[in-house]
Amino acid sequence: MSVLLQIENVTKRFGPITAVDHISLEVKDGEFFAILGPSGCGKTTLLRVIAGFEPPDEGRVRLAGGDITELKANRRPVNLMFQSYALFPHMTAFGNVAYGLEMEGVQGAELKKRVDQALAMVRMSEFAARKPNQLSGGQRQRVALARALVKRPKVLLLDEPLGALDRKLREQMQIELKRLQQDTGIAFVVVTHDQEEALTLADRIALLDRGRIVQQATPRELYDKPVNRFAADFIGLMNFIEGTVARSTFQAPGIGRLPAPNGIADGPAALAIRPERVQVRDAADGAAIQGQVEGAAFLGQDVIAHVAVANLPRPIVARLAAGHPLSEKLTRGQQVWLNWQADQAVILKD
Amino acid sequence: MARRTILMAPGLGYLALLLIVPCLIIFAYSLFERGTYGGIVYDPTLENYQRAASSLFARIFLDSVRIAATATIVALLVGYPAAYAIAQQPRNRQMALLVLVMLPFWSNYLIRTYAWIVLLNNQGLINRTLQGAGVIEQPLPLLYNEFAIVLGLVYNYVPFVILALYSSISRLGPELREASFDLGGSAWTTFRRVTLPLTVPGIAAGAVFVFVLSIGNFVTPDLLGGGQRPMLGNLIYSQYLSARDWPMGSALGFILVVIMLALLFGQAILSARASGEGEARIVPQPARVAA
Numbered sequence: 001m002s003v004l005l006q007i008e009n010v011t012k013r014f015g016p017i018t019a020v021d022h023i024s025l026e027v028k029d030g031e032f033f034a035i036l037g038p039s040g041c042g043k044t045t046l047l048r049v050i051a052g053f054e055p056p057d058e059g060r061v062r063l064a065g066g067d068i069t070e071l072k073a074n075r076r077p078v079n080l081m082f083q084s085y086a087l088f089p090h091m092t093a094f095g096n097v098a099y100g101l102e103m104e105g106v107q108g109a110e111l112k113k114r115v116d117q118a119l120a121m122v123r124m125s126e127f128a129a130r131k132p133n134q135l136s137g138g139q140r141q142r143v144a145l146a147r148a149l150v151k152r153p154k155v156l157l158l159d160e161p162l163g164a165l166d167r168k169l170r171e172q173m174q175i176e177l178k179r180l181q182q183d184t185g186i187a188f189v190v191v192t193h194d195q196e197e198a199l200t201l202a203d204r205i206a207l208l209d210r211g212r213i214v215q216q217a218t219p220r221e222l223y224d225k226p227v228n229r230f231a232a233d234f235i236g237l238m239n240f241i242e243g244t245v246a247r248s249t250f251q252a253p254g255i256g257r258l259p260a261p262n263g264i265a266d267g268p269a270a271l272a273i274r275p276e277r278v279q280v281r282d283a284a285d286g287a288a289i290q291g292q293v294e295g296a297a298f299l300g301q302d303v304i305a306h307v308a309v310a311n312l313p314r315p316i317v318a319r320l321a322a323g324h325p326l327s328e329k330l331t332r333g334q335q336v337w338l339n340w341q342a343d344q345a346v347i348l349k350d
Numbered sequence: 351m352a353r354r355t356i357l358m359a360p361g362l363g364y365l366a367l368l369l370i371v372p373c374l375i376i377f378a379y380s381l382f383e384r385g386t387y388g389g390i391v392y393d394p395t396l397e398n399y400q401r402a403a404s405s406l407f408a409r410i411f412l413d414s415v416r417i418a419a420t421a422t423i424v425a426l427l428v429g430y431p432a433a434y435a436i437a438q439q440p441r442n443r444q445m446a447l448l449v450l451v452m453l454p455f456w457s458n459y460l461i462r463t464y465a466w467i468v469l470l471n472n473q474g475l476i477n478r479t480l481q482g483a484g485v486i487e488q489p490l491p492l493l494y495n496e497f498a499i500v501l502g503l504v505y506n507y508v509p510f511v512i513l514a515l516y517s518s519i520s521r522l523g524p525e526l527r528e529a530s531f532d533l534g535g536s537a538w539t540t541f542r543r544v545t546l547p548l549t550v551p552g553i554a555a556g557a558v559f560v561f562v563l564s565i566g567n568f569v570t571p572d573l574l575g576g577g578q579r580p581m582l583g584n585l586i587y588s589q590y591l592s593a594r595d596w597p598m599g600s601a602l603g604f605i606l607v608v609i610m611l612a613l614l615f616g617q618a619i620l621s622a623r624a625s626g627e628g629e630a631r632i633v634p635q636p637a638r639v640a641a
Contacts, residue, residue, distance in 0.1 A: 051532060052532075053528060053531075053532075072531075073528070073531045073532050074531045074532070074533075074534050074535055074536060075534075079532055079533065080528075080529075080532050082525055082528070082529060084525055086525040086526050086528065086529035087529075088526060088529070088530075088544060088548075089526075089548065090547050090548055099530070099533055099535075099543070100533035100534055103533055103534030103535050103539065104534060147533070148533075151533065151534070
């Protein structure tokens with residue numbers, strides 16, 4: 001896969017606020033890319049820079065090798081699906097989808113054919129004659145998708161595409177978006193604050209915080225190898241154990257010494273371990289950490305257990321998968337022993 | 351239900367007593383003859399309406415429509431860009447600009463109209479300045495003609511047009527324009543196909559306002575037109591007060607009321623149709639209807 005979209009050192013300021021701070025990233029051909037971050041991290045501004053609505057103060061935007069930084073939004077082969085969908089309320093679904101093609105000079109039978117195709121692709125053919133106010137939220141989104149896709153953009157930008165939908169519809173649309181992306185082969189760049197959405201949809205994720213890229217990686221890498229506390233905390237659940245690193249050994253009160261990977265400088269650090277990687281046993285076992293169950297919650301399949309460990313300020317959270325021998329037996333106050341494989345924990349300096 | 355009736359009663363009573371009843375009285379008067387020395391002879395007749403259709407009245411009627419229509423179009427052409435520009439400003443500045451737009455209303459209508467006479471007459475500020483600068487030899491005929499009437503009407507009613515258009519344009523938000531732009535539309539296409547059609551209710555409201563107030567206006571044609579070009583309002587005024595022909599005045603007045611009602615009705619239909627589309631303009635909430 002070759003590089004399709006390149007953001008090079010882009011900075012965008014609004015008065016004293018730097019919304020996007022020297023961001024560089026690459027989106028490859030046919031890729032599903034997510035820009036993830038909390039609200040106010042600059043992700044929407046970055047999206048608007050790519051769409052051509054905000055000229056960057058510094059940096060370049062390249063598409064398929066060509067510099068499009070100076071190109072106006074209406075000349076870019078890039079389309080945006082707005083968070084609010086921004087459908088034209090005075091036009092039918094057909095009219096909305098046809099609009100972009102009419103701007104290209106497509107007309108007559110060709111226009112009708114392509115609009116019909118686009119509406120069929122999002123399963124909205126039977127609603128072609130409806131106006132937006134006669135459509136439900138999910139239907140409006142499909143029309144908005146068709147309206148953007150019908151232009152066959154090189155990149156489709158989606159601003160919080162699932163944010164306005166209820167949970168059931170959201171899961172349905174996730175699958176739908178993935179299907180559309182694979183069928184059309186168009187690169188999708190989706191902006192979202194929802195880590196679950198980014199993890200399920202994207203091939204690669206850029207995690208943003210305060211205008212900067214924290215980490216750019218595949219969902220699995222981001223989940224397994226977060227580069228700092230922000231990344232570890234933002235994605236999924238994470239236990240943090242505060243301690244120090246000295247001579248390639250991590251040490252924290254209550255858990256003793258653990259080997260730390262080479263190359264980590266001495267000083268304060270945190271050990272991060274995912275709840276589902278924490279093993280729970282009811283008998284002493286080697287180097288295991290002893291603790292006391294504070295509470296256990298049944299999640300439908302898995303059980304989440306909070307285990308208090310002496311000298312640790314916060315309990316360690318463990319997730320017991322369905323079928324775990326202890327999952328139905330954990331009681332408050334029970335003694336348990338915790339352990340994990342050293343390579344599944346991450347030592348984080350910042 | 352009962353509470354709603356009680357709350358609406360003062361408003362409805364006011365309308366019934368001071369609008370509907372007088373209109374009915376005027377309609378009734380218009381169907382009788384005038385007395386020789388004024389007053390009303392209660393012999394039913396349609397003569398007043400026949401006279402209203404005669405060439406003399408018809409000419410004044412057409413003049414009035416033309417002048418009011420011209421004022422309406424000019425006011426829209428002046429008001430739309432102004433309202434559009436105000437709606438693009440930051441929120442706090444919008445309010446300040448709207449107050450400035452309404453500022454002339456803090457002084458008296460007559461005084462404002464007289465001020466135009468001072469500006470426009472042959473020895474007025476404009477002519478003297480132009481003559482002093484050597485641009486013209488003879489003073490331009492700026493006053494006591496149709497131009498002056500249209501100018502006066504536009505000047506007086508353009509703030510209403512700006513307000514009506516502003517509320518319509520500002521409700522639109524930037525997203526629909528951006529969507530059009532994103533889909534390849536130029537600024538002009540975006541205006542023609544998105545902004546303009548969606549602000550038709552505002553245009554209609556502003557237009558009806560100017561037209562209705564202009565066609566019935568009798569002060570501006572009198573003062574700035576110098577009475578040279580009487581409009582419908584002047585005609586009704588003179589029928590009542592100079593000719594003392596109340597039935598004729600009533601017939602003309604009633605025709606005016608019917609025209610206004612027809613226009614307001616048309617505008618109401620337009621804005622009702624637009625409000626149905628308005629829902630989609632609101633950012634969609636989590637959908638309750640399954641797709």
